[in-house]
Amino acid sequence: MVDFGEFLQYIKEQEYYDKQISYIEHIPKKVAHFGTLKKPLRKRLQRWLNENKIELWGHQAEAINNIREGKNTVVVTSTASGKSLCYNLSVLQTILDDDSNSTALYLFPTKALARDQYFVLSKLMSDMNIKTERVGVYDGDVEPYEKRQILANANVIITNPYGLHFYLPWFKQKWSRICKNLKYIVLDEIHIYRGIFGSNFSLLLRRLKRILETYSIKPIWILSSATINNAKEFAEKLVGEEFVVINKDDSPSGAKKVILWDLPYDEISHKYRSAHQETKNLYVSHLKKGIQTLTFTLSRKMAELQAIWTRQTLSQLRDRIVSYRAGISKQKRREIEQDFKNKRLLGISSTNALELGIDIGSLDATICSGFPGTISSFKQQIGRSGRGEEVSISTLIPMANPLDFFYVHNPEILFGPIKEEVLITQNNKYILKNHLCCASKEIPIKIDDYQKFGIEKKEFFIKCLKELVKDSLLMKRGDRYYWKGDFFPNEKFGLSNLSDRTFKVILRREGREEFLTAEDESYVFRDLHHGAIYLYEAETYIVEELDNEEKKVYIAKADVDFYTQSLKHTEITPIEILSQKNTGPNNKIEAFFGNVKVEHEYYSYKVIDTLTQEIRDRIPLLDIPIVEFETHSVWFLIPYELQKELELNDYDLGGTVHAIEHAMIAMSPTLAQISRWDLGGLSIDFDPVKQQPIIYIYDAFRGGIGISESLYYNLMELLELTYKLIKSCNCGEPNGCPACIMSPKCGNNNEPLDKKGALFILKKLLAI
Template identity: 70%
Template sequence: MVDFEQFIKNIKSQDYYDDQIVYIQHIPANDAEFGTLDDPLKSRLQRWLDQNKVGLWAHQARAINSIRKGKNTAISTSTASGKSMCYNLSVLDSILNNPKTTALYLFPTKALSRDQHLMLSTLMKETNIKRSRLGIYDGDIEREEKRQVLANANIIITNPYGLHYYLPWFKKKWRRICENLKYIVLDEIHIYRGVFGSNFGFLIRRLKRILDLYGVKPIWILSSATIYNAKQFAEKLVGEQFTLVDEDSSPSGAKKVILWDLPFDETSNKYRSAHQETKSLFISHLKQDIQTLTFTLSRKMAELQAIWTREALPGIKHQIRSYRAGISKKTRRLIEQNFKRRNLLGISSTNALELGIDIGSLQATICSGFPGTLSSLWQQIGRSGRGEELSLATFIPMANPLDLFYVHNPDVLFGPIREDILITLKNKYIIKNHLCCAAKESALSPKEYINFGVQKKELFESCIDELVEEGLLMKRGELYYWKGDYYPNSNYGLNDLSDRMYQVILQTPTNEYLLTTEDESYVFRDLHPGAVYLYETETYTVQDLDLQERKVYIKKENVDYYTQSLKHTDVTILNVEFESTTGPHKNI
């Protein structure tokens, strides 16, 4: 258990300390509140709960009761509040009552899919439910295993990218799944914002469109961290009415949240580096044997924090790792397991560990930079203290106005979350992309505009007309069909990241090895010839970039510097829609 007074005393004794701690928020411990189900679960599930001394918390019981009544249910409670138990027990109980029942689970990342698969597999094994009733279906699964999943599984786990790609196959290959589909589970829905969320909203409507062909109307189960207007967001995302469960009754230990200001250097007229502040605090945590997860804003900084900390603490360097997209599945799983078992003391990570991946109960988190939304920040803060002991969380701002505003205004940071998660169903370019995919999946009718969530029929029809003019759709009778010479589900992505992957090839004196893969946007930004590439706390230099073969050639080199690409932005005003003066003197 962390001795907070001793921890603060130690921090304030360090050479780097210069009154950076400006505020400490005490979040008290919460006792559990238990609830009861309206109807008992199947005996083997109830027996598992009894044998493991698992009592359902009140919000879990409310959610399960709502789901079993056939209501679309959105669960918005804190990190580690047992949201997955709500949908897993509901789905398994239904399968035990009707062995033909199927469910589709959508998780935003493959890593989270596999973590939840492991958790559900364990539950099914301990309740004597056949392992073949559960399967993952995504790009990492071999063809024969995919065939077995479609033939036998009741619960299919995939991700939005997989669903987007596989949807045209639902009319044939997925027939058994679709005909018996009773539940669709969407986890971590607060991730679906902006362009990605808008695309996902249309993807869900395309899925519903296919299910309509089977006459199937499943129960939707959505889960999320605590977000503002959760019910309204769920209904906009899916296009269905929802019952909201948002009163968290799970137990939690006390937490101390520290706001860490950046010292201002009068000589250089700059704030001290947030990255160096993070490194210093991270090292102090580990020296005090406090297991810590440090969140950074980029892959490069996740690697650098691990490298710097390992250099400062050579005696425990094997207990410090980096975690980010791009590392292998095997390495990722090994890091998660070792952190959970406390074989690792410190991890520096991107937001890849922000989601509900099970890494056990850790003592502290450091949030290096504001992650973009308050809900994401609270997700990161909530990763520590998943048990009932005291935990720590520290927010270190970047030297920008928004980060510093939250540090200097704790009443806003610790007040109610008032930020909406924004998506749009009005963007013409996004609509056109999904109409191409929808036409590939099933013939398209102009009368479907309401089903797509498009309020203006004129907008929907103009999108169809433009696609016909562009030679991508053709009309037969009253319906429109895909005419393009490419696979639209592959051509149109769900976010602004490239779907084109590059192989990173390690060159040695005697051979060449595939080290990993990176997406095209990352390669163009950070892997130019001469750049330093950081991977699993090792340094490499880029020797060559082959654009035609999509390969990056690197060589292992121990260098004491890193590279960062320069960015230059030009803004050109095409036309003025509106202008106004502002400022205290109305002169801006």
């Protein structure tokens, strides 16, 4: 058991300590509350619970009761709260009741998690004397013979979204037994399904439902998630069915101390101390005191480096310190998980691969080396420690960026109610058209199918179908649309893709070339230009050649200690105003939401040191075509009288609106589960049409995915958060710093910026 007071004193005595502990959140111990099932379980299920001394917690009993009443159910509770038992007991009860005919489809977001849950369910079934061949993993790693056996005999099929997308055309041919008897569809970790991936997944589920309708099958949906905002609305938008929500967590947990660790700022060098070095120092201190610790990093490279540095410092413990990431073998992963669970390992540095529900037992402490992007993920990570009932420690060490520092400096928001909205859309025409191609290959499409795809406007659906006919991808026969293309759409249109304007990414290796993946055109010009460092499934590659005519990118494996970021000039033109309003105190802010045309001209890229974040070089980009696309944007005007007042106080107008634009984009992830890279922005100190300063924030994806629309409706809250960010930053620089108003993707090299001017205008806009 960790003595927190003693450990805290120990940390403060270390040479590296310079008052970095800015705040400690005390999360009290939580006692268990138990529930009762309305109907008893089968004897062998209840016997297993009794033998393992398991009494169902209240939320588990409530979830199982709802599922057994035929209600679609989403369970939204903390890490280690027994969510998987809710669906496993429900499914096994039905299989035993229905004389082995019933089937269930389990979908997990990653192969690793699918495999882990397969072992959990197999062990559960074995303990209950249920044949383990009744469950099987069906994915690309399974041999054809084994796949045939699974489809012939298994009651529970476990796969992932990418596999399902590829297998759907054969459902009526090969999966007929599964479909005819399908009682349940289980979706785990649904908070992962956001943005482009989530929007694609939502349409994939609607394609699955179309196929099941041909069998007159309407399964019960069981969803589970980390704590998210408005789970009912999100689940219903994701699946297109009504849900009941179970979000009262009755599981026990020990007290937790969460430390927020600020980075010291050097007034002479104008730099923050390295977050990676701070992580290493704290990690070493944990292990020296015998505290079993899981350190989360933001990249595979850093997971490996933290393990190397820590082993070098603690040579006597080197055999008990490892890194964990995607890319290591399944056998090695399983070995690490078991050794950590059995306390043979003392420290693991990991990517977010261990954030999800992989069982590694209870541990003493976690370190988050960088905020993981969303509060849901942060709570998942800190929930990994203290999975018993003893006191545990978690520490957040920020990277030198605005979002990380904002949460460290504003703990009441970090530990307050989650406001992040999980955003998906079915109304991006590029994504929808991809799925219409795939769906037509599975079952011909009728115009009246528009609601089955989650589309509200029939005219929009018809327009997409007509465009596909014009492109010779669909053909119309009578009242139905059939696939006409000369390629396999499920292979070409991936779940991470936005449109059909894609480039093939080709890996060159030992004189051979092999297809690796496909990437959207807009992403290619930004991140796959010549010389770019490309990350794919946690492996690092360097771009050797970009062939724009053949739509191919050639890459090679690379073990490097730097990464790249492209720089661009942006032009934006409003096309259509969809909504407008006057908002703010006295309604002085004129705001708009609508369609815009964006033009990007990529002109150079930065080479950045992974460890120090220093810019090593700037290299010009040649022969990159101007990228044009239509998307959604929110934009608003700075009132004329405030412009005059700003200039009278000798603030820089261009630097002021530029700083506000950067900070607003940096703060947008507090309101939606996105990255700031999902947005673009443009600030204009004098718009020739409106003759006022104007700030645009737009979805960085062709067609938009709903981000800027959400920001439009929450504009005042976003401006308040923007003000808090800038005001709470410790730097005294007139042009700010990377923790407040500087942006790593600014095409103008963060010039001009006026921090005081931004605070002046924001105070006026918010009437503070």
